[in-house]
Amino acid sequence: MTDAATASARDRFDRMHAILRNRICLLDYAPGTRLSEEALAAEFGVSRTPLRRVLSRLEGEGLLQSVHGVGTFVTDVEVEELAQTYRLRLELAELTGRLDPVAPDAALWADLRALLDRARGFGADPDPRAYAELIMDVFLALLRLTANEPLREICERLYFRTTRIWLKSVFAGRLDLASEVDVFRREVEDIVMALQVGDLHSAALIQRAHISMSFERMRRGLSG
Amino acid sequence: MTDAATASARDRFDRMHAILRNRICLLDYAPGTRLSEEALAAEFGVSRTPLRRVLSRLEGEGLLQSVHGVGTFVTDVEVEELAQTYRLRLELAELTGRLDPVAPDAALWADLRALLDRARGFGADPDPRAYAELIMDVFLALLRLTANEPLREICERLYFRTTRIWLKSVFAGRLDLASEVDVFRREVEDIVMALQVGDLHSAALIQRAHISMSFERMRRGLSG
DNA sequence: CGCGATGTAGATGTGCACAACATGGAATCG
DNA sequence: CGATTCCATGTTGTGCACATCTACATCGCG
Structure with missing residues (x-):
């Protein structure tokens, strides 16, 4: 059984x-x-x-x-703690490409292709919930690029702790969902391209850059 | 009340x-x-x-x-996970000096002086339990040098998870306790000196170096 | 004698009734 | 009329009895 x-x-x-x-x-x-x-x-x-x-x-x-x-x-997350968490996540994202990196195996390649299809499948009026799930699945998939178990655990922890706040901003309409989906699709494409060349560190740096930019967009959205 | x-x-x-x-x-x-x-x-x-x-x-x-x-x-900790954790802790130690560093306030200075006295108070045959408590207290005090709450939480988490394994090696006699105490006293002195000059980043780097070296000593002790 | 089934002891996991606590509204007193 | 006290209600926290599960010893059979 x-x-x-x-x-x-x-x-x-x-x-x-x-x-x-x-x-x-x-x-x-x-x-x-x-x-x-x-x-x-x-x-x-x-x-x-x-x-x-x-x-x-x-x-x-x-x-x-x-x-x-x-x-x-x-729980909710204070803006100051949110900013601190994102600053930390930037550094940790780079660490995933530097500490115990592992090239994608066949299973991960299959998952990445499926995720890429999902990212490309969104239309002009994307379903927020499906988008949220996709983001999470991509994040968890990219985490498999490092063999450092404690690092993975910590990245997961911080992600689960703060992503919903960012999502809240998107869903509240302060960010344009369609353009967010487009930016995210490009991010996944860029990362997959880097992985195809075998450059794990660059893939991590791309992810780092996108985390930074998405947080910046949210900050401007909150203040505007 | x-x-x-x-x-x-x-x-x-x-x-x-x-x-x-x-x-x-x-x-x-x-x-x-x-x-x-x-x-x-x-x-x-x-x-x-x-x-x-x-x-x-x-x-x-x-x-x-x-x-x-x-x-x-x-729980026990596997050697591989222990090594991964220490590699991660090295990077995080440096981050404490780079991410939201804060100069020591009066209370922290007082605590550091007291900790320095405790470190200097050990004789030729140090009490293992008292040494273990001192190490933990010093670690927790130095964590107050960063204002990044998530970073502090994560460093604490990893520390509590793995320190006892290192301690176990020391207490098992594979490492000479008296010389470990001496090395640790020097570490605290070095860090306090860096802090007196106001160089928080150097203080973090010193801590990073000592974490690295103490792990290396343990590795050699385990294999020998 | 070997070996598998079985019972038993002791551990964690679960369900339920009740205690402790905070909140809001009604009653009461100034 | 206002402030205060009291209490009714709903929530989380606690204690206890029992269910479930595992390891080990014991018994019985081949």
Whole structure:
């Protein structure tokens, strides 16, 4: 039995964790939203106890905050901390190309081609949710270019912590979604081209540049 | 009421978390040790439920691992992951001097002077546990030299995750404790000197160099 | 004697009832 | 009328009993 019917405690935990993390990072639950332990436990078909363990983990990852007698809320991110995080992510992005880089294997090449197709499949009026998912999938795929496990874990952590704030700006219309999709498509194309030449460091630098530019666009969008 | 009598749920959690983390990182619980939920709950005067929340958090930080029906164990770190972590910590150490550096304030100066005294107070046969505590306190103090909160959080995380492995080598006698203390005293002196000149970046580079060298000494100690 | 099935002890995981706490509104007193 | 107190309500936190699972010893069979 390798199908979904085998539901060990660990599997259930991972499943609920991944689902809730995605909902938070893809803005199904906007920052500030209150999550009902009772409702979520009922949805997943478990009692509050195991669900609370998942919420506690998400709190440790900085995505939730529980307050006794009040509720469990999706966290927001202060602008100053957001800026600090992006400055850090710039450096870490470059590190992924410098620390234990690994050339893409066949599986990663296949995934990258599929992601490229998805990026090119968006029309004039892109679906925000699908765009958000694509960005996340691309990010996670590019993370496989480094074999440095701690570095990957940290990049993931920072990404999950802050991407939704950037997404919020896009979805709020302060950034033009169609042009954002276009810029992102070019980014993926550039990175894939660098990878085809075998230049992992350049691929990382391109990603770094795009992180920097997208943050800059958001900053201008917020102030404007 | 600001004294210890005010024991809110959050305070109890933080207290238990800090105590257990220190015990793990200072090798009171060696890697591989099984922790008894029942015994710890009794020690802290709570039931298993809130204690399990603490253990779950420590598991998320990579310090523990719970296995259903078997037990909760202090994690060990594979040599390869340890090497990756140290390579990453080198880069992050330099980043602390480059990203949002802040000059020491009066409180930090006072702490540094006290730490310097503690480093100079060790004799020919240093107490391992006191040395371990000093190293941790110095590390946490130097972290206050950057205002970049995410960077500090990440450095802390990696430090707590791996220091005990290095400590284990020292305590196992593969490294000469007295000479390690001497090297560490010099490191603190060098860093404080750089800080007195106001050169934060150099201070970070010194720290980086010492991390590199101490890891190299451990590598040679393990293979020899 | 070898070896597999089985039972048992002890661990973590789960469900549920209740305690502790914060919030908001109604009742009450000045 | 306003401020204050009190309480009703809903939430997270805790304690406890039980379910589930694993490792190990023990028994029984070939």
